[in-house]
Amino acid sequence: MADLAGLRVLVVEDEGSVALLIESMLEELGCHVTASVATLAKALNAARVDSFDFALLDINLDGELVFPVAELLKSRQLPFVFSTGYGRMGVPEEFKECDVLNKPFTIEELSTKLQSMFGKSDGAVFD
Template sequence: MAELAGLRVLVVEDEGGVALLIEQMLEDLGCEVAASVATLANAMTAARGETFDFALLDVNLDGEFVFPVAEILKVRQRPFIFSTGYGRIGVPEAFKECVVLSKPFTIEELKEKLQSMLGNG
């Protein structure tokens, strides 16, 4: 997993158990979790100020959509993946070019999407 080793990731996920599973998958792939947040407000703060290589964004954060965070990441030129149970249909047209990972997912699916997003798949 050398292509992912050492990359720092911002995890945005409102379900605690799911966040722990995602963090473990990312660590198993060699990534380092720079920050893990569960609310839109904290995600926006982290997106603006944390140091990370990419982000994994749950689309629905307890009824609030994560798209303002995605806008911040676009401005900062940080790649990201949407993680959602809604599939691509839950992502607005403005983000049609973005990578979408459908929940639930396996570590293999996560690795494939990360490699696709980072351009080394």
């Protein structure tokens, strides 16, 4: 299994209490939250300029969809996981290969998803 300790993460989540819970889970797994943002504009800025190893993206940010951030991350070859209550049905076709965590999720589900994402044998983020 891949070691998650020290991985830097961008959290994009518009619900404050959910963001705090996710941050706490990530920290318990040994990750370092480099930024936690709640709006599309701030997420786009962070995706452009911040340094991190992966991102956890809520799909719906107060009515705005996070897919422009996902496109930017994909172009930078940075891995990400969608975090959503909509399930895979809320993910457009162009992101069908991307990882999805269904809200609410447990720390075990988060850990499993991240271990799977970083434990790929060829190291590829996107197939």
